[in-house]
Amino acid sequence: MYDLVKINRAPIDEHPLEGFLLERAKDLILLNLVNTDVVCLNGYSVIHRRDVRKLKVQGKDAFLIRALRLKNISPSRPSGVSIASWPNLLESLTREFSLFTIHQEWLDNEVCFVGRLATVSASTFGLKEIDPDARWTRSRSYKFKDLTKVDFGGGYEDALARLAAISVRRRRAKVVSLGRAGKDGLP
Numbered sequence: 001m002y003d004l005v006k007i008n009r010a011p012i013d014e015h016p017l018e019g020f021l022l023e024r025a026k027d028l029i030l031l032n033l034v035n036t037d038v039v040c041l042n043g044y045s046v047i048h049r050r051d052v053r054k055l056k057v058q059g060k061d062a063f064l065i066r067a068l069r070l071k072n073i074s075p076s077r078p079s080g081v082s083i084a085s086w087p088n089l090l091e092s093l094t095r096e097f098s099l100f101t102i103h104q105e106w107l108d109n110e111v112c113f114v115g116r117l118a119t120v121s122a123s124t125f126g127l128k129e130i131d132p133d134a135r136w137t138r139s140r141s142y143k144f145k146d147l148t149k150v151d152f153g154g155g156y157e158d159a160l161a162r163l164a165a166i167s168v169r170r171r172r173a174k175v176v177s178l179g180r181a182g183k184d185g186l187p
Helices: 063-070 086-096 155-179
Strands: 003-009 013-024 028-035 040-048 054-057 100-103 112-120 124-130 136-143 149-152
Touching: 003 028, 013 040, 040 155, 086 112, 086 124, 086 149, 100 155, 112 136, 112 155
Parallel strands: none
Antiparallel strands: 003 013, 003 054, 013 028, 028 040, 040 149, 100 112, 100 149, 112 124, 124 136
């Protein structure tokens, strides 16, 4: 069984992370996050070990553990995800998940970027970004050294991916429909 932990990462994030500690690698930690407001699991976060200020293991009889057990909810490790390094993580997420969210909290803890991996090199990666309206926008380059947290498999990323897929299907259907139009452009 996995330990339920509360992780303090102040000053980069004033809100502690709560989740099940699934794996610790040399530099990174993988958590299955708990949404404490509705008592459910909500995706995963990978954080830098160096940013952890305090890690507290919750007791086996903690409220959240008992409440999740009552709801028949248990943590699970995502298959195919590697936390050996940031590049390994992003490449594995690209194979296993539609979208992921990156955070660079030391640069700006109010901003995050959602998308999928476009390119990767030894020190940088390109992210094909999606906006909050589920529209694909641009690709930008980021430095691995600036990453502090990567989220994936949560409700927000899932909703964006689903809405983006619907939008792509509608655009394709519209193109097919226009292709069948008469000379005057009317069906």
